Amino acid sequence: MEETLGTALRRWRDRLSPIDVGRTSRPGRRAAGLRREELAELAGLSVDYVVRLEQGRATSPSAQVVASLARALQLEPVERDYAYRLAGLLPPPEGTISTHVPAGVQRMLARLGEFPVGVFSADWTLLSWTPAWAALLGDPSGRTHVERNLVRAVFATGPTGLATWPVIQEDDTLGPALVADLRTALVNYPHDRELAGLLAELRSSSAEFTRLWDEGAVGPHVSARKTVVHPQVGEVTCDCDVLTVPGCDIRLVVYTVAAGSVDAERLEFLRVTNGVSHDGSSPPGPGLFSTP
Known part of the structure; x- marks a missing residue:
């Protein structure tokens, strides 16, 4: 057959x-x-x-x-x-940013479902997320592929652009790190038209991005403290870490809170009220791997 x-x-x-x-x-x-x-x-x-x-x-x-x-x-x-x-389509060509998330990473995410975790591509476009991510930061499924880009959200509309409600970071390390990542991505994916378009857009619309780019800003991602101002529970202060997977140019952004803290109680409340169980599953609705 x-x-x-x-x-x-x-x-x-x-x-x-x-x-x-x-x-x-x-x-x-x-x-x-x-x-x-x-x-x-x-x-x-x-x-x-x-x-x-x-x-x-x-x-x-x-x-x-x-x-x-x-x-x-x-x-x-x-x-x-x-x-x-x-499907009658050409596979993504070499030299372009991949949106593929390895099976091992997906299995890990399925077991980390109680934590807010987002998976980003090399140009910092959100590819997938856990139900707890949607409960804490707002459900990204209603956003377009363009709106799910973190760099665009940070420099075009402010650092809360990707979240539904305000996110406050205690330092200013994110911008230089994102610019450094895009500089590396441009070297690794010279034929990616979306990346070239993103860079042109940001250089024409954001003076801060242009300044950091022209200065050759570099900076690694470091653990950061972020406070999410959630309309249901108020402020939830989390530790935010960026993890990379060897051999795969994607980033995992993980939010965690200290066990037994007020922030942990508030995050647990959000998980319960949004129907997120401790095995990471959720009721029917936009899933972990929603279409960009």
Whole structure:
């Protein structure tokens, strides 16, 4: 039988354990892998569209849809490229920024679901997030791909631009570190048009970005204290750390609070009121790997 995107999606869905995406595998569950409803939630798509893809009735998915499905299904890079070809698309070319999140990182995120964690690409575009991230900072699923870029949010609209409510950082180390990262990304991905467009936009719209860029600003990411002014619980002060994955040009931004602190109580309240369980799962809605 001829391989299609639909048959490949069904095969990849059947092999993926619900536990690996932060779902609980309850006794009596018939599906060994992911249900269509679960894949749709994780990919930020409608169930009907996933059904039509698998049945071959939707034949022209966009590159962003394929990328989101590949992340949700935890495909290896070669499988992701195969999915692009089955959809009649060219895989992302070399020299461009990847939006692929390795399966190992995704499994780790599924088990860290009680913590606010965001995954960013090399140009600091938010690719995925845990339910606790959405509970603390606001749900990014309603934002466009352009609006999910942290550098644009910091320099174009202020440091709270990516969050729904104000985020206050106690020092000014973030800006130079982000500029240094974009300088490195430009060397590593010289053919990425979105990156070139982002740099041109920021140089024309932000005097602060232009100053730091022209001065050759460099600076590593360091642990920072950030206070989220949340409308439900007030101020939540967190430690924010940026983690990198060897061999993969993505960043994990992790917010943590001290156990037993007032901030921990407030974060726990947000998790409970937003339906986030301690296994990191959440009720139906925009998932961990929503479409950019």
